[in-house]
Amino acid sequence: xxxxxxxxxxxxxxxxxxxxxxxxxxxxxxxxxxxxxxxxxxxxxxxxxxxxxxxxxxxxxxxxxxxxxxxxxxxxxxxxxxxxxxxxxxxxxxxxxxxxxxxxxxxxxxxxxx
Amino acid sequence: xxxxxxxxxxxxxxxxxxxxxxxxxxxxxxxxxxxxxxxxxxxxxxxxxxxxxxxxxxxxxxxxxxxxxxxxxxxxxxxxxxxxxxxxxxxxxxxxxxxxxxxxxxxxxxxxx
Numbered sequence: 001x002x003x004x005x006x007x008x009x010x011x012x013x014x015x016x017x018x019x020x021x022x023x024x025x026x027x028x029x030x031x032x033x034x035x036x037x038x039x040x041x042x043x044x045x046x047x048x049x050x051x052x053x054x055x056x057x058x059x060x061x062x063x064x065x066x067x068x069x070x071x072x073x074x075x076x077x078x079x080x081x082x083x084x085x086x087x088x089x090x091x092x093x094x095x096x097x098x099x100x101x102x103x104x105x106x107x108x109x110x111x112x113x114x
Numbered sequence: 115x116x117x118x119x120x121x122x123x124x125x126x127x128x129x130x131x132x133x134x135x136x137x138x139x140x141x142x143x144x145x146x147x148x149x150x151x152x153x154x155x156x157x158x159x160x161x162x163x164x165x166x167x168x169x170x171x172x173x174x175x176x177x178x179x180x181x182x183x184x185x186x187x188x189x190x191x192x193x194x195x196x197x198x199x200x201x202x203x204x205x206x207x208x209x210x211x212x213x214x215x216x217x218x219x220x221x222x223x224x225x226x227x
């Protein structure tokens with residue numbers, strides 16, 4: 001059972017459109033991270049959100065951490081082909097024995113066509 | 115250049131033949147971990163290590179062994195590989211685990227026939 005559920009699993013859009021990827025859990029997380037992975041490569045960190053309700057912006061990418069620290073979203077404005085990749089959310093669950101366990105969602109494959 | 119290096123990148127082996135995938139980091143990170151990535155399942159943690167000589171099981175440790183004798187190295191050992199261990203494996207390191215940034219290697223694609 002996946003602790004972090006991502007939706008949708010796959011997203012195909014045209015260049016210039018907006019998109020939102022969701023990451024949900026029934027568990028509380030001390031923080032959540034978003035990574036992007038390209039074919040043949042390991043994931044690369046985009047952002048870490050730490051405070052409930054926090055919003056972080058990275059150029060055209062906006063990340064939000066839910067007030068209850070159980071969910072997060074990634075919104076991309078005016079998507080470009082370079083945004084194509086597998087987007088993964090991850091985080092350490094807030095239990096005493098889980099500090100070392102970084103849980104990942106299954107990922108959302110985003111394809112942006114010109 | 116700060117990096118996590120895995121070897122080999124590709125490996126095809128037969129059932130039951132012991133193998134080791136090496137992982138080395140040059141960032142003096144305390145925390146290292148191994149993941150496997152399978153379609154539709156995302157990254158699942160196999161083992162992690164908070165420091166030298168300290169290792170612990172992740173979510174899918176069965177069939178794998180690890181050791182952390184030096185800070186920079188964290189090899190993954192498959193004593194008797196089986197076809198269900200065919201997967202893409204990633205090693206990662208971070209300063210201290212938790213919510214610190216994880217740096218990943220380029221992956222090892224393992225096929226067990």
